Amino acid sequence: MRCAVALLFALSCVAYSQDLTAKSNATPGTLVQVLYVSDGNNLYTYDIDAQTFQPTLMGTIPLPKPQLNGLASSSDGKFLYLMASDPYPATDNRIYVYDTTGYGVPGMPLQSVVANHEGSMFVDPTDNFLYAVHSGTHDTPKQNLPWSIYGYEVNATNGELTHRVTEATYLLPNQGTNACGLSIAGMNAKGTEIYDYEFCATHEGANGFYHERTVNPQTGALGAPQQIFAWGIDPIGNPSSVQFIKDLIFAFDYPIAYQPYNELQVYRISTNQNAKPLIDCTSTMLAACGSEVGVAHPSAKYVFYTDAQDNTSEVYAADLSSKQIVSTGTTFSTPTPNVLKFSPDGSVVYSWEGTTISIFGFDVSTAAITTGGSVTESTTVAILPAERH
DSSP states (O other): OOOOOOGGGHHHHHHHHHHTSSOSOOOTTOOEEEEEEEOSSEEEEEEEOTTTOOEEEEEEEEOSSSEEEEEEEOTTSSEEEEEEESSTTTOSOEEEEEEBOTTOOBOSOSEEEEOTTEEEEEEOTTSSEEEEEEEOOOOTTSOEEEEEEEEEEEOTTTOOEEEEEEEEEEEEEEETTEEEEEEEEEEOTTSSEEEEEEEEEETTEEEEEEEEEEBOTTTOOBOOOEEEEEEEOOTTSOOOEEEEETTEEEEEEOSSTTSSOOEEEEEEOOSOTTOOOSEEEETTTOGGGGOSEEEEOTTSSEEEEEETTTTEEEEEEEETTTTEEEEEEEEEEOOSSOEEEEOTTSSEEEEEETTEEEEEEEOTTTOOEEEEEEEEOSOOOEEEEEEEO
């Protein structure tokens, strides 16, 4: 690690060095499960034991600016990217680049890159590029807002960002009750496709459009957008939750808030708008499809549903051969409302509710859950599960 000679971080650099004297690196060749937690003032790094799933605090650094706008990690966990700005209206937004110890603990920032009006930061799985969404200014008098996807090259040695290029542009409505936004929804495992999400709120209701763009693996350049999914709802409904996992789309549809009329469709990622779902599950077919919150597992083999009535989550198998969502019989306690997140390999489940993050182990082969420990901060504004190789 190297510490910048900056007055703002001088004290934290000393504390950081002292704290990690005896635990700076894990055993070479091991995979370390890392959990980053921010309370809005500091960033905490926890090591999650692979057997007991108990957390150990490994290091703490102050946020470089008070408003956290994004966290992302390289796939090997060697570099951490933190986007932060001054308080609202988010002036002087920057991307801070850190290298990490063998336990994923960041030290002092190696680089800060001006990133005003940027968000939705995403590191591609090959660790060659970082993408972020940029919002522009109105094109008066039409009152549309230009949106762009920026691409940065990532230095393989130190993770630093260079050669920012505008890789994609959109001109979206932004006037009165007609307002749209853009975000990055994910990438495929090879880093050859990126998925973006165009969300629009109108006086009739809301809708969403998802596009696929090819990625040039040498330059990071993006191809033309091809629509791969879209949804629309009535004015009183909730928007769909859409996930891109492996080569599948998991589309959780909540057409009427707090009512058991929800659905789940699983599709192959395709530009064919007439493609039939591989799985079409409705609440009339299976109770799980009527749950209020659903999230797909990184393996694409399972779906986790949270039941708000009894504060539990249930694990169901996404069986493509039978084209059904099948109960595994696994149920575990998760207070609601909560956010379920997974480690990149899916072996750890994090249930984030309020100020507490509960930790569970998950066996992908058997769907068994192991109850682990928990992390509690006075406030929790963001978490990021990562892995350090």
